[in-house]
Amino acid sequence: MQLVLHDPNQGPFLSKVLRFAIEEEILSSSEISAIKNKGVLMSLKLADKFYNKHKMHLLEQASQDVIGIASLGLMTMANHDQIKAILLLKKGDGLVKSFQKGWTMLATVSKYRLMNTKSVYGEVEKRLLNQISSPADTDEWDGWNAYQSALQEHLSQQAAEAIQSLYFTNSSYDPVECRSLEEMFSEALIYQIFFGSNTKVKEDLKKKISNIRFEPLWFSEDFVQETKNRMLVSLPEQLQQTLNEDLNAKFNTAIIRTLKFAQKYQQQLIAGASPEKLERLEHKEGMAGLLGWPLYLYL
Secondary structure (H helix, E strand, O other): OOOOOOOOOOOOHHHHHHHHHHHOOOOOHHHHHHHHHHHHHHHHHHHHHHOOOOOHHHHHHHHHHHHHHHHHHHHHHOOOOHHHHHHHHHOOOHHHHHHHHHHHHHHHHOOHHHOOOOOOEOOEOHHHHHHHOOOOOOOOOOHHHHHHHHHHHHHHHHHHHHHHHHHEOOOOOOHHHOOOHHHHHHHHHHHHHHHOOOOOEOOOHHHHHHHOOOOHHHHOHHHHHHHHHHHHOOOOHHHHHHHHHHOOOOHHHHHHHHHHHHHHHHHHHHOOOOHHHHHHHHHHHOHHHOOOOOOOOOO
Protein backbone atom coordinates (compact mmCIF):
# COMPACT_ATOMS: atom_id res chain seq x y z
CA MET A 1 0.00 0.00 0.00
CA GLN A 2 1.64 3.21 -1.17
CA LEU A 3 1.19 6.20 1.11
CA VAL A 4 2.72 9.10 -0.81
CA LEU A 5 1.47 12.60 -1.62
CA HIS A 6 2.45 14.99 -4.39
CA ASP A 7 0.95 18.02 -2.71
CA PRO A 8 1.24 18.22 1.08
CA ASN A 9 -1.78 20.52 1.27
CA GLN A 10 -4.14 18.11 -0.51
CA GLY A 11 -5.08 14.46 -0.46
CA PRO A 12 -6.14 12.07 2.32
CA PHE A 13 -5.14 13.12 5.81
CA LEU A 14 -3.27 9.89 6.54
CA SER A 15 -0.97 10.44 3.55
CA LYS A 16 -0.41 14.08 4.50
CA VAL A 17 0.57 13.11 8.02
CA LEU A 18 3.00 10.42 6.91
CA ARG A 19 4.63 12.68 4.35
CA PHE A 20 5.00 15.41 6.96
CA ALA A 21 6.50 12.91 9.40
CA ILE A 22 9.03 11.82 6.76
CA GLU A 23 9.98 15.34 5.68
CA GLU A 24 10.42 16.53 9.26
CA GLU A 25 12.11 13.28 10.29
CA ILE A 26 9.64 12.81 13.12
CA LEU A 27 9.13 9.13 12.39
CA SER A 28 11.94 6.73 11.53
CA SER A 29 11.91 4.64 8.37
CA SER A 30 11.15 1.56 10.46
CA GLU A 31 8.16 3.30 12.07
CA ILE A 32 6.86 4.37 8.65
CA SER A 33 7.29 0.82 7.35
CA ALA A 34 5.43 -0.59 10.35
CA ILE A 35 2.48 1.74 9.72
CA LYS A 36 2.39 0.86 6.01
CA ASN A 37 2.61 -2.86 6.76
CA LYS A 38 -0.25 -2.51 9.22
CA GLY A 39 -2.23 -0.78 6.48
CA VAL A 40 -1.58 -3.66 4.08
CA LEU A 41 -2.83 -6.19 6.64
CA MET A 42 -5.94 -4.10 7.29
CA SER A 43 -6.58 -3.90 3.55
CA LEU A 44 -6.33 -7.69 3.26
CA LYS A 45 -8.82 -8.14 6.10
CA LEU A 46 -11.23 -5.62 4.58
CA ALA A 47 -10.92 -7.23 1.15
CA ASP A 48 -11.54 -10.65 2.66
CA LYS A 49 -14.72 -9.39 4.31
CA PHE A 50 -16.26 -7.27 1.56
CA TYR A 51 -14.36 -8.01 -1.67
CA ASN A 52 -12.09 -10.76 -2.98
CA LYS A 53 -8.55 -10.56 -1.66
CA HIS A 54 -7.31 -12.75 -4.52
CA LYS A 55 -8.27 -10.14 -7.14
CA MET A 56 -5.70 -7.37 -7.31
CA HIS A 57 -8.08 -4.55 -8.32
CA LEU A 58 -10.39 -5.37 -5.40
CA LEU A 59 -7.45 -5.47 -3.01
CA GLU A 60 -6.50 -2.02 -4.28
CA GLN A 61 -10.07 -0.84 -3.62
CA ALA A 62 -9.85 -2.17 -0.07
CA SER A 63 -6.56 -0.30 0.34
CA GLN A 64 -8.23 2.94 -0.74
CA ASP A 65 -11.09 2.29 1.68
CA VAL A 66 -8.64 1.86 4.55
CA ILE A 67 -6.84 5.09 3.64
CA GLY A 68 -10.07 7.10 3.47
CA ILE A 69 -11.66 5.66 6.59
CA ALA A 70 -8.47 5.91 8.65
CA SER A 71 -7.97 9.49 7.43
CA LEU A 72 -11.45 10.40 8.64
CA GLY A 73 -10.92 8.82 12.05
CA LEU A 74 -7.42 10.23 12.44
CA MET A 75 -8.56 13.77 11.60
CA THR A 76 -11.23 13.52 14.27
CA MET A 77 -9.04 11.98 16.96
CA ALA A 78 -6.21 14.46 16.31
CA ASN A 79 -8.54 17.43 15.80
CA HIS A 80 -6.91 18.07 12.38
CA ASP A 81 -3.51 18.51 14.05
CA GLN A 82 -0.73 16.66 12.21
CA ILE A 83 1.60 16.47 15.22
CA LYS A 84 -1.14 14.92 17.35
CA ALA A 85 -1.90 12.57 14.48
CA ILE A 86 1.74 11.45 14.30
CA LEU A 87 1.78 10.76 18.04
CA LEU A 88 -1.34 8.64 17.61
CA LEU A 89 0.20 6.71 14.72
CA LYS A 90 3.38 6.05 16.71
CA LYS A 91 1.33 3.79 18.97
CA GLY A 92 1.13 0.20 17.85
CA ASP A 93 -2.65 0.32 17.45
CA GLY A 94 -2.82 3.92 16.22
CA LEU A 95 -3.78 3.12 12.63
CA VAL A 96 -6.29 0.47 13.70
CA LYS A 97 -7.95 2.84 16.16
CA SER A 98 -8.09 5.55 13.50
CA PHE A 99 -9.83 3.15 11.15
CA GLN A 100 -12.23 1.98 13.86
CA LYS A 101 -13.09 5.58 14.70
CA GLY A 102 -13.71 6.43 11.06
CA TRP A 103 -15.82 3.32 10.52
CA THR A 104 -17.96 4.11 13.58
CA MET A 105 -18.49 7.66 12.33
CA LEU A 106 -19.62 6.40 8.92
CA ALA A 107 -21.88 3.74 10.44
CA THR A 108 -23.57 6.36 12.62
CA VAL A 109 -24.42 8.71 9.76
CA SER A 110 -25.52 5.78 7.56
CA LYS A 111 -28.36 4.85 9.95
CA TYR A 112 -31.26 6.58 8.20
CA ARG A 113 -29.89 5.98 4.71
CA LEU A 114 -30.08 2.24 5.37
CA MET A 115 -33.48 2.10 7.10
CA ASN A 116 -35.20 0.82 3.95
CA THR A 117 -32.28 -0.78 2.15
CA LYS A 118 -29.14 -2.83 2.66
CA SER A 119 -25.47 -2.16 1.97
CA VAL A 120 -22.76 -4.55 0.82
CA TYR A 121 -20.68 -2.90 3.58
CA GLY A 122 -23.13 -3.85 6.32
CA GLU A 123 -23.74 -0.82 8.54
CA VAL A 124 -22.01 1.68 6.21
CA GLU A 125 -23.75 3.01 3.12
CA LYS A 126 -21.93 2.18 -0.11
CA ARG A 127 -22.25 5.62 -1.72
CA LEU A 128 -20.85 7.34 1.38
CA LEU A 129 -17.92 4.94 1.62
CA ASN A 130 -17.14 5.57 -2.05
CA GLN A 131 -16.94 9.30 -1.28
CA ILE A 132 -14.55 8.67 1.62
CA SER A 133 -12.35 6.08 -0.09
CA SER A 134 -9.17 7.48 -1.65
CA PRO A 135 -5.93 6.51 -3.37
CA ALA A 136 -2.87 7.38 -1.32
CA ASP A 137 -1.26 9.58 -3.97
CA THR A 138 -4.22 11.68 -5.08
CA ASP A 139 -3.93 15.47 -4.87
CA GLU A 140 -7.56 15.89 -3.84
CA TRP A 141 -9.60 14.24 -1.10
CA ASP A 142 -13.06 15.49 -0.21
CA GLY A 143 -13.79 12.80 2.34
CA TRP A 144 -14.08 15.15 5.30
CA ASN A 145 -16.60 17.38 3.54
CA ALA A 146 -18.56 14.33 2.38
CA TYR A 147 -18.75 13.15 5.99
CA GLN A 148 -19.82 16.58 7.25
CA SER A 149 -22.61 16.67 4.68
CA ALA A 150 -23.75 13.20 5.73
CA LEU A 151 -23.55 14.23 9.40
CA GLN A 152 -25.82 17.23 8.86
CA GLU A 153 -28.28 15.02 7.01
CA HIS A 154 -28.14 12.52 9.87
CA LEU A 155 -28.76 15.18 12.51
CA SER A 156 -31.72 16.46 10.51
CA GLN A 157 -33.18 12.96 10.27
CA GLN A 158 -32.50 12.39 13.96
CA ALA A 159 -34.38 15.57 14.83
CA ALA A 160 -37.26 14.54 12.56
CA GLU A 161 -37.45 11.15 14.28
CA ALA A 162 -37.51 12.86 17.69
CA ILE A 163 -40.28 15.23 16.58
CA GLN A 164 -42.29 12.31 15.18
CA SER A 165 -41.93 10.42 18.46
CA LEU A 166 -42.65 13.37 20.76
CA TYR A 167 -45.43 15.15 18.93
CA PHE A 168 -47.25 12.64 16.69
CA THR A 169 -49.58 9.79 17.69
CA ASN A 170 -48.07 7.74 14.89
CA SER A 171 -44.54 7.72 16.27
CA SER A 172 -43.08 5.52 13.53
CA TYR A 173 -40.61 7.56 11.48
CA ASP A 174 -39.93 6.87 7.81
CA PRO A 175 -37.24 9.04 6.13
CA VAL A 176 -38.74 8.22 2.72
CA GLU A 177 -41.66 10.57 3.48
CA CYS A 178 -39.30 13.48 2.77
CA ARG A 179 -41.04 16.00 5.03
CA SER A 180 -38.83 18.80 6.23
CA LEU A 181 -38.17 19.46 9.90
CA GLU A 182 -39.98 22.76 9.58
CA GLU A 183 -43.08 21.10 8.12
CA MET A 184 -43.25 18.49 10.86
CA PHE A 185 -42.56 20.89 13.71
CA SER A 186 -45.01 23.51 12.46
CA GLU A 187 -47.83 20.95 12.16
CA ALA A 188 -47.17 19.84 15.75
CA LEU A 189 -47.08 23.46 16.92
CA ILE A 190 -50.39 24.31 15.22
CA TYR A 191 -51.99 21.21 16.72
CA GLN A 192 -50.83 22.08 20.23
CA ILE A 193 -52.09 25.64 19.90
CA PHE A 194 -55.53 24.25 19.04
CA PHE A 195 -55.74 21.31 21.44
CA GLY A 196 -53.26 21.91 24.26
CA SER A 197 -49.59 21.44 25.08
CA ASN A 198 -49.83 17.73 25.92
CA THR A 199 -51.61 16.62 22.77
CA LYS A 200 -50.04 14.64 19.95
CA VAL A 201 -50.92 15.15 16.32
CA LYS A 202 -53.67 12.98 14.87
CA GLU A 203 -55.26 13.23 11.43
CA ASP A 204 -58.39 14.79 12.90
CA LEU A 205 -57.76 18.53 12.95
CA LYS A 206 -60.01 19.24 9.97
CA LYS A 207 -62.87 17.35 11.63
CA LYS A 208 -62.43 18.96 15.04
CA ILE A 209 -61.73 22.49 13.89
CA SER A 210 -65.41 23.48 13.99
CA ASN A 211 -65.28 23.14 17.80
CA ILE A 212 -62.17 25.28 18.27
CA ARG A 213 -62.52 28.65 19.92
CA PHE A 214 -59.94 30.95 18.39
CA GLU A 215 -58.21 33.21 20.89
CA PRO A 216 -56.93 36.69 19.88
CA LEU A 217 -53.68 35.88 21.70
CA TRP A 218 -52.86 33.17 19.16
CA PHE A 219 -52.28 35.73 16.43
CA SER A 220 -49.38 37.33 18.29
CA GLU A 221 -45.81 36.56 17.23
CA ASP A 222 -44.80 36.63 20.89
CA PHE A 223 -47.29 33.85 21.63
CA VAL A 224 -46.06 31.76 18.71
CA GLN A 225 -42.46 32.28 19.87
CA GLU A 226 -43.33 31.23 23.43
CA THR A 227 -45.07 28.11 22.15
CA LYS A 228 -42.12 27.29 19.93
CA ASN A 229 -39.65 27.74 22.80
CA ARG A 230 -41.72 25.53 25.09
CA MET A 231 -41.72 22.74 22.52
CA LEU A 232 -38.02 23.09 21.78
CA VAL A 233 -36.91 22.59 25.38
CA SER A 234 -38.21 19.01 25.25
CA LEU A 235 -35.53 18.21 22.65
CA PRO A 236 -31.82 17.52 23.33
CA GLU A 237 -29.62 20.59 22.82
CA GLN A 238 -28.03 19.31 19.59
CA LEU A 239 -31.46 18.62 18.09
CA GLN A 240 -32.70 22.04 19.18
CA GLN A 241 -29.82 23.59 17.28
CA THR A 242 -30.50 21.46 14.20
CA LEU A 243 -34.19 22.40 14.21
CA ASN A 244 -33.55 26.10 14.78
CA GLU A 245 -31.20 26.13 11.80
CA ASP A 246 -33.94 24.58 9.65
CA LEU A 247 -36.67 27.06 10.60
CA ASN A 248 -37.26 30.00 8.29
CA ALA A 249 -36.56 33.47 9.65
CA LYS A 250 -40.26 34.30 9.14
CA PHE A 251 -41.49 31.12 10.78
CA ASN A 252 -43.69 32.91 13.34
CA THR A 253 -45.30 35.08 10.67
CA ALA A 254 -46.01 32.00 8.55
CA ILE A 255 -47.67 30.25 11.51
CA ILE A 256 -49.95 33.24 12.09
CA ARG A 257 -50.92 33.19 8.41
CA THR A 258 -51.89 29.54 8.79
CA LEU A 259 -53.92 30.30 11.92
CA LYS A 260 -55.84 32.98 10.03
CA PHE A 261 -56.52 30.53 7.23
CA ALA A 262 -57.69 27.93 9.78
CA GLN A 263 -60.21 30.45 11.09
CA LYS A 264 -61.49 31.01 7.56
CA TYR A 265 -61.62 27.25 6.99
CA GLN A 266 -63.66 26.84 10.19
CA GLN A 267 -66.17 29.44 9.06
CA GLN A 268 -66.68 27.63 5.75
CA LEU A 269 -67.03 24.27 7.50
CA ILE A 270 -69.63 25.59 9.94
CA ALA A 271 -71.50 27.16 7.02
CA GLY A 272 -71.83 23.70 5.49
CA ALA A 273 -69.14 23.79 2.81
CA SER A 274 -68.60 20.47 1.04
CA PRO A 275 -65.26 18.63 1.23
CA GLU A 276 -64.68 19.63 -2.40
CA LYS A 277 -65.23 23.30 -1.63
CA LEU A 278 -62.93 23.10 1.38
CA GLU A 279 -60.26 21.50 -0.77
CA ARG A 280 -60.60 24.28 -3.35
CA LEU A 281 -60.23 26.80 -0.53
CA GLU A 282 -56.96 25.16 0.49
CA HIS A 283 -55.59 25.17 -3.04
CA LYS A 284 -56.65 28.76 -3.59
CA GLU A 285 -54.68 29.77 -0.52
CA GLY A 286 -51.71 27.76 -1.71
CA MET A 287 -50.98 24.62 0.26
CA ALA A 288 -47.23 25.19 0.11
CA GLY A 289 -47.72 28.55 1.80
CA LEU A 290 -49.75 27.18 4.70
CA LEU A 291 -46.99 26.17 7.07
CA GLY A 292 -48.23 23.59 9.56
CA TRP A 293 -51.57 22.99 7.86
CA PRO A 294 -52.20 19.22 7.46
CA LEU A 295 -52.12 17.85 3.92
CA TYR A 296 -54.64 15.02 4.32
CA LEU A 297 -58.14 15.48 2.88
CA TYR A 298 -61.23 16.25 4.94
CA LEU A 299 -63.66 13.33 4.55
